[in-house]
Amino acid sequence: MRRLLVLGAGTAGTMVVNRLRRRMPRHEWQITVVEAGEYHHYQPGYLFLPFGRYTPDQVVRPIAPLIGAGVERVGGEVERVVPGEHRVRLTDGRSLPYDYLVIATGVTPRPDRTPGLLDGGQWRKRIFDFYTFEGAQALAGAMRAFDGGRLVVHITDTPIKCPVAPLEFAFLADDHLRRRGLRERTELTYATPLPGAFTKPVATARLQSMLSARDIVVEPDFLVERVEGTSLISYDEREIPFDLLVTVPLNMGADYVARSGLGDELNLVPVDRHTLLAKADDAIFAIGDANDIPTSKAGSVAHFAVDVFADNFVEHAAGRPMPGSFDGHANCFVESGAGKALLIDFNYDTEPLPGMYPLPGAGPFRLLRESAVNHWGKLAFRWAYWHMLLPGRPVPLPAHMSMAGKHLPIAEE
CATH class of the missing domain: 3.50.50.60 (FAD/NAD(P)-binding domain)
Known part of the structure; x- marks a missing residue:
């Protein structure tokens, strides 16, 4: 039995275990997630709490129902990773072995x-x-x-x-x-x-x-x-x-990353920005906010990155080259007040540009322009987060950024 150990049941960690549990044969793979907390927080909702637009119960849910069947959940704090032993030590003295490790403990203020x-x-x-x-x-x-x-x-x-x-x-x-x-x-x-x-x-x-x-x-x-x-x-x-x-x-990554000798000065794990494989160890990946890739630390990045990672992991674990290359794709609704928002869509190489998303000419979302549709798209994302992204269900958005529907702005005279 091979062992995949995921540290953190936030956005990225939850998507990883739910996605891979469907992909990896249960008689061959044990998938375990380590998480100290009992509740999952929809962090984009924090923005609305100070203005009374969301209530606390709209942004917090118990973790247990969000983790798919067949994934073992271990409650505890990580003390350190010992890469040479393929082992994670918890602060209570327990020791968890792994064949592959995914660090998904994000960053904290x-x-x-x-x-x-x-x-x-x-x-x-x-x-x-x-x-x-x-x-x-x-x-x-x-x-x-x-x-x-x-x-x-x-x-x-x-x-x-x-x-x-x-x-x-x-x-x-x-x-x-x-x-x-x-x-x-x-x-x-x-x-x-x-x-x-x-x-x-x-x-x-x-x-x-x-x-x-x-x-x-x-x-x-x-x-x-x-x-x-x-x-x-x-x-x-x-x-x-x-x-x-x-x-x-x-914002800094978890302190155990530093204690394990795996992080930079901000406790972020240096990784290959296209495969998310740790530069220090080919049995360790860092997903979501926990790594040092040069793009936004946002839920959309975790979503698009996990899309690429899931296929790559299957091949990597089989000893084959990883076929996918994450391009740093991110998109973010920017709430602008008065019931409007704008949307930005970009990656490592292409900055946010005007246009329509996801369908060229049809949208329905406007890029770099305020609209009520964008505002409602931002609010609707909360439902998609709980019911599609976290469970690992397919979302009809491409993982890689497309230039379709985008254009360079015309310089003003």
Whole structure:
């Protein structure tokens, strides 16, 4: 009996075990997933909790029913991976052997890595995050109580989970404050370590114009060094005061990755960006947010990557070359307020471009343009996540990005 061990039952880990359980003969393969928690969180839903648009029960479900029959689930925390022994040690002393290992424990916010963020006395009083379930719920109370002043949306450093989410929060905050009649009493700032609103020029120009139209001030190239009282201080000594700070702390992979000697400075596992095979060991893969591939840490990336990985794993385990090559495909709805959103679709080599998706000319989703259809597409994704993506059912979207329906924008005179 050969053993596949998957660490983490988040988005990527759950899709991997459910997809491969259908592919690998049960009399030949034991598939086990290790997960300390009892609940699965729909993390894209955290964005809506501070504005009262989702309730907590809409973003949290028990893990057990989400794991398919024939997959063994082990509850516990990973202490370290011992590649030389093909073994994973848990913090309670148990030891789990494997023939192949998939690391899918993602990344988590680390506010402790920024001086003053946790230890300055303002955490969950004037400083909040929405990248955790608890943080998003606490921020909901702060947004209800906020009656104007200096609201700052801030990114500590990249990469982060769902890199458009801070932009979405800024747009939704603008909409929320306008509906409450508080926008004219609020100075809204978007502080980013990037030189602009996004990482690629076409999308940056579009998103930057949307921020400007909403009178959201962008503070680019802002690398925070510390928090002092109610001010962000950058390494070049710029200061941004706030009455309410919504921050995205540094995102890091699991600490056991570092203890195992498998990670970089952010505890991300270096992998081949096309096969997701760890550079240090050909029996280890890293899927989803846990690896260092140069694309967005987003659920769509996990979905498209697992599509390629599943076929590759079958061949790799049989000792044959892996036929698939993941191209870094990502697409993300960007909620922009007032019941609208835009969509971006891109990969390693092609930046987000205007057009229609997934059908050329027909869409129904518009790329880099706001529409109500895009907004409803984002909301509908929650159903698809629970009922199609996690169970590993086929989704009629190609894993590889297509240029069909896209076009280069015409430069303005």
